[in-house]
Amino acid sequence: MSSNLSIENELSVTFLEQNFDIGESNDIEFFKKSVANYVNLEQCVAVLSDYRADKSYIYAGSFGSVFGLSEKYSVIDSAFEDCIFSYLNPDDLVERHALELNFYHFLKTVPHENYSHYSTFSRIRLQNEIQKCSYINHRTTYLKTFSNGSISLALCLYAPSTDLQSRSGIDGKIFNIQTGEIIDAVRYKNNAATILSKREIEVLKQVSKGRKSEQIAAEMHISVYTVRRHRQNIIEKMKVTNTAEAVKTALVMGIISL
Structure with missing residues (x-):
């Protein structure tokens, strides 16, 4: 098993085995409409992941062609967008998965109603340069959290990066959307150690x-x-x-x- 598969498996278990049996709605129809409208404006790619149903709703603007997405809207029977991951550099993908796990553990230190105040940002290489696009910007935000802290809906955004400077790593960050504060890596890496x-x-x-x-x-x-x-x-x-x-x-x- 590769390091990527190991960490992807840990992601899957972490999110899909949360306790969702508490009788709360995830308001998915509202979020689906909101995401569709956003993609129409930005022409990016958005993946709305429903962890409770283990499904993803993929909305593709014109940037979707980079990932071979010919349809503007599609549904896959997985909360993880492997159809997009396959286009990303494997080393960067491992870092991206690790950042999301660290993000999850960091959020457990803040009130669940504030989860949506935070987001990740990373710059990821494509496996191969497509249409003169070498790097993409990636963001993850958790849109819906239940009262017990379980995360029901996540949004991942993919857009072209204007930063084409070659360097190692994904420049992964966790930041507060409301204030712009970048969270010190020491805080969330220490949280990950609680595993x-x-x-x-x-x-x-x-x-x-x-x-x-x-x-x-x-x-x-x-x-x-x-x-x-x-x-x-x-x-x-x-x-x-x-x-x-x-x-x-x-x-x-x-x-x-x-």
Whole structure:
């Protein structure tokens, strides 16, 4: 399993396994009309994701041709737009998924009624230059949140970037839409670390250095059995197949560093 598939799987589990059974409406028809009107003005591509139904509504302006979207409106049976992801640079896509996971964990530190006050921004490379378009601007905003904090509807926007300067990374940011404040990465990367316990992070750091369970046990003064239990918990919590994939995902999310 690639790092991209690992982190995409974690995204899927994080959003689709939220508790939606609380009898609240997600007002989707209102948001569908609003998104359609916005795309008609901006001619961008917008994806309205319904996590409760595991569906996405894709609205494509003229920019949709970059992603092979011939229809102005389409519905897919997935809350994740793989038909668009396939056009994006794989390394940048991993960073984009990690940013969204960090965004999710950051929002858990603010009142749920304020989730829509925040958005992500990133600049992502296309796999191949299409129609002289090398980079796109990407934004994610959560439009509808239930009273228990579960996120029901998300909006992703794709538009051409005028910043064509070559550099590594996606320049990913989380910002407050109302004030323009850019959230310090330390705040949301620390929040992402709550996926694992402090002890599990210590074990994962040791794994990232190539240490065996016996070596980790000696270093941390715990039993080999305890190390193996921590490793299994890490795999289960991060929704990956092995600790090597857990290391890759944790590095991208900023939970650990080399």
